[in-house]
Amino acid sequence: MSQPLLDIRGLAVTIPTRDGERAAVSNVDFTVDRGEVVGLVGESGSGKSLSMLAVMGLLPRQLHVSGSIRFDGVEICGAPERRMRSLRGRRIAMVFQDPMTALNPVKTIGAQITETIRLHNPTLSRAEVKARALALLEIVAIPAPERRFEQYPHEFSGGMRQRVVIAIAIANDPDLLIADEPTTALDVTIQAQIMEIFARLREERGMAVVLITHDLGLVAGLADRMSVLYAGRVAERGPVGPVFAAPRHPYTAGLLAAVPSIDDVAERLYAIPGTPPSLGDRPEACTFAPRCDFAVPLCRTSEPALTRVGSALVACHRAGELSLSDLPRKGT
């Protein structure tokens, strides 16, 4: 197999705090192949967004990034700003979580779309740029693009704004699209429309997508593979089908169990007990152990390495022995 489009190895992000450097992301491995959709799943604060901002080189200066991030075979971790700038918006693009705040309120939609085209295609004429921007608005199914072009973000609904954000992201036909919770802030019906746009883009343009989300439904619907992050570390990663069918990590199993299902007659929804550890409180052991029903003494003293179990990689000391697919439905 050829080299992956994005190949992250041993990524760590540390945040300076009053008590010294704290690792928000540690030892994360993550790959994305061309044209592939990978789900990056985890709770808030699990390091999903930080990892992907690290790929873009957009983390605040105070945060320290180490490890290796290879994009299309080239190391970009710590690459000079000039090089990152030519990648951003051209080969790697990003869709943000909240369309209400992702667009500049004082610039017209047209100006914001054409900006990204012009930044990376300085030789195009004004008319060419505008034609391309209007075509983009049509791709993301915004009606009356000519009129919308001159309008400001506040004249758009949330769903329409997210379409604009997507239009900006795909303006230069990027190889990799990082979508950070692209539908979290939207209504359910709008969510479906937005996901449809993603599916189509991938189909028609062969764009690889990293889908950052805590919504397992989205992952099931769109992704080929998934990585589950917990407290800044990879808990489990593998092809979506097998992981859904037979999760190997108790945390993954817990997440899956927490998804309510129509057939579920249980009176109470399942919730993983406890809360994720805070930044300063991440022991050199399994970080999930304090919340895990299956923890043994070993889990509290040593950190499990990612090991292959079936088609997945799992960071759990007991991955081989546990059968978790029927874990949660406690009520039934």
Add this chain to the structure above:
Amino acid sequence: MLKVVVRRLLVMPFLLLGIVTATFLLAQFTKGNPLISIIGARNLDNAEIVAAAKARWGLDGSVPERYATYVWNLAHGDLGTSFRTKQPVLTDLAQRLPATLELVICAMIIGAVGGIVLAIVSAEFKNTFADHLARLVALLGSCLPVFWLGLIALFLFTVQTQMLPGPGRLDIRAVPPPAVTGFMLVDTLLAGNWGAFVDALRHLVLPALVLGWSVMGIITRMVRASMLDVLGQDYITMARAKGAGRLRVLIHHALANALIPALTILGFTFAYLITGSVLVETIFSWPGIGSYAVDAARSLDYPAITGVTIIGGLGFLIANLLTDIAYAVADPRMREAG
């Protein structure tokens, strides 16, 4: 938006009337006798002269009577005659206002550009040496008294190094250009007198710098705060994710938003400077409104005092109106709002 402007314009006369009333009353209750400056202290014992002067200058009626007369005249565009210069106040003001405006506009440009640049540097390099230095520079201007700064500036640049000319608007020996606009920089150019233009510009440098530096602090502080707020917004990350360079993000994306809340302070500062330039005008012998106000106050020249106050009040009202209009221009969300 137009509705707002019209409404503001309609309210303006009433606000001005309030300002006039307050100033008129305050002047009446001030201890002191304006007749001293009109006829001189020696003639105060001469009842005939006093009565004649009172009648001539409208000081013989009761306070309400005089107030009514004043407002009536004011409504007809007559601000009275100055006790001191014996000229219509309107003429005095018309002669002196351009000098102040010229100074204030230059000071404002220096203060605003300097303040905004310092704010951008200090927001971009928050909590670094550059940030501290930028804020110190801005703060010093606000802290050091203007009269002291003015004197030091004159000492350093005029007396010691002789790099710049001393007080006044033009060299004393120079023949001023015919007054067309009253703005020395414009009039010298209109007269085609390049040498005089340079001379006027050189005269402007020190007072404008001192006055501009004195307002730089508050502008820096406001713009820095709103820049920091804006720089944390998603659309800034988004702009960087598009591949925009740091400078483009700062100016094109961040400043365009950060200046909106700062418009208020810019408008306010401008209005404040119109009457707040007193000290600088005094030190640099600048023949503007400020020095006129000082002279008027010294001689209890009621019409002149009220006249200056009206100019100051009008300055604030106009600055407010312009700020509102600027808001609408800068922020598309404000345009439709009634």
